Amino acid sequence: MSLNLRTLFSTAFAVIIILLTALLSYVIGNRSTQSVEVSIGSSLAEEAYQMSEKLDHFMWSRSGEVEVLSKLDAFQEPVDASEVSGLLDQLKKSLPVFTWVGFLDNKGNVLSSTDHILQGTNISQRPVFQEGLKGTFIGDVHDAVLLSKLLPNPSGEALQFVDVSVPVTGKQGQINGVLAAHLSWEWSREVEASIVTPLKERLKGVEVFVVSRKDDTILLGPKALVGKRMPNEVLQKARSGNSSWIIEQEQNQDSYLTGYAYGDGYMNYPGLGWSVIIRQPAEIAFASVHQLERFILISGLITAAVFAIIGWLLAGWISRPLGDITRTADLLSSGADVEIPSSTRFKDVAILSESLRNLVNNLTKTESKLSYMSDMALHDKLTGLPNRAALDEFLAHAVSKAKQNRTTLSFLYLDLDGFKKVNDTFGHAIGDALLQEIAFRLMDCTRDNEIVARLGGDEFVIILNTSAGKPMQEAEIVASRIISKINLPIMIRGEDLHVGCSVGAAVWTPDGGSDTIETLRLADEALYISKRSGKNRITFEAAS
Incomplete structure (x- = not known):
């Protein structure tokens, strides 16, 4: 009988600890995963929002500079070509992001331009001129056509620009021409670096994408993916206007923890609808959680084995006085007027029995008193509001x-x-x-x-x-x-x-x-x- 009881105790200890370990691993794993999702996801969404804001703010600033420049008297008829060229060259010198700036007459002829590039050329068929006649125009990222062979290109990679153009009006309100500019898309790399470099120091494997609203094309991102289309799911969420995050599962590929934001403009600049996507592979994001789960499982198995041995050794020695306490507790639950017995065999058991007697007598009224005092201390008596x-x-x-x-x-x-x-x-x-x-x-x-x-x-x-x-x-x-x-x-x-x-x-x-x-x-x-x-x-x- 004693041997069977010991076996039962040791087995019960091992099984309980294993079950608790499994439950603990599951609960902690889920909670940790949720915590990591919220922490990293919120961080990625915040960084995406900041980058979106910076991109829109940059475009707002540049379009404003071109618009202010177009109001100068130098562009009024009769046009002083040398003064205009000086102003355009000064703008490019002060802000090298302006790769090319030109002043066009109302027929599309380039009258003056930075470094005299395209000067005398008619570009009336280009959107930068046609849309500029109608009002302030900001065009999405595109490959260079006329300028690709005329501008210096040390990197040898395809040049890409963002267009900005505004109408130049005379003192009588007539349109004298268009002030047009091409901004090198390389400036976006500077914005990316300012956001992503600190982020990569904290989070491994982070990738950043800027996606055009037109054809869902990746404008900025890993070189192998630039120019390709981004999957629609995350873009649809980004274009809803909210800055948030999701766990993204690409078809037959790894999953990602992805933060996103949508560029809906800045001040009076309406924006080009660029979506900023920042993601991290889920395997990397949740690596610490998986390590914790493995540690809990291994620790639980070792603990189960140790406690099984200890339970087997102590079960017979401790079970008898504990059995007396248990039987007395059963009598108390049935309404009998008895007290939990004390034991002289083990001092700890004697203390336990005394503590149980005190606990039974005081637990209910103590808990009620503490609850009442806590509630009174933290709430206003009249309204029930917190004080x-x-x-x-x-x-x-x-x-x-x-x-x-x-x-x-x-x-x-x-x-x-x-x-x-x-x-x-x-x-x-x-x-x-x-x-x-x-x-x-x-x-x-x-x-x-x-x-x-x-x-x-x-x-x-x-x-x-x-x-x-x-x-x-x-x-x-x-x-x-x-x-x-x-x-x-x-x-x-x-x-x-x-x-x-x-x-x-x-x-x-x-x-x-x-x-x-x-x-x-x-x-x-x-x-x-x-x-x-x-x-x-x-x-x-x-x-x-």
Whole structure:
């Protein structure tokens, strides 16, 4: 009987540990995979968004420079060809990305150009002239036709350009001609390097693609893939306008963790619809997870063998007093008035039995008391909203998460307009009911991962999770929604009540140099500016 019990114990220990190891490996593997997906995927999506922004900003800047140049008096009739040539050469010298710049008359003849290339040539059939007559034109990446044999090309590779052209109008509004420029596509490599080089130091095997909206052609990427078409799935997601990430499975090939973004323009530049794709092979991305799973499995098997031996040795020695405790516990569960026995054989078993007696007596009431105290300490009694202590606790976690995700926190400091009048006119009971309704409305305007806290009186603070790119715009949308909702009539005990809401806002950024206490103070100052400016509005603190 004793031998069978030992065998049972050792086998049970081994099986339980193996099952727990398998479960632990599965759970940790899944959670780690999800964590890696979110961490690396978000990083890739953020880098894709930044590169898309840089590409669009660059094109916006260059088109603006050409447009400003076209307004100079030198291009007015009669045209001073030498002065125009000087201006064009100076532009190319200052910005070498302008490979060729030329001034065309309204018939398409090149009157002046950098280095006199194509000067005297008629290019009226080229899109850069035809579209330039209609207005500002920015053409997608294309191979050189006329310029390929005229421009220096040390690399020997095919030259590619992006076109920019604007109409040149006279003082009477007539079109005198077109100012056209070809930008070398090599500038995109500089943008790529500024984004990808730091990324490759952190993540191995990263590839970057810039894909044209026209024919889904790869404009920038590994040399072997430039000029080929990109699969449609990731492009469709990118062209939805959102910057995000997916796990991409290419047909009969490896899978990738892919971040994407869509270039929808900058300021008044509408963009050329370039999609930026940054990906990393999933095998590389999840290598650390696979190593962890193997380590857990091997460790679990070794642990199972060790514990099986230990269980076999200790089972017979320990099982008898534990059996007495177990039988007594069964009697307790059936309602018998007995106590868990103590044992003199093992000191640890004696301590265990005493601890179990204390645990049974105190666990329920202790747990209830702790739960009640915790809830009272972190919530406002009137509205049930988190109080200042809960806000501080939330911010500690929110700041850490924002730093990890490279996002921002927007602070909205709210004060009700007209609340004192309601309180004085209808009494504190109505005022308290009004505050409770306001709390419901504020919570309805926020998301689950954000917080609405009452600091006292009719002052509230809302912490929003906002992006790194447009936190003020996102915060203003939420604040406007809050103001609109607060302004709706509130019916309490037959009384139709009306109050407004003034909002002060400030944005905390991970690299901004200020802590959350300072940001909250800035939001409070902005609130008083809203109050002094007419109330029922939002003001962003300028110093934030």
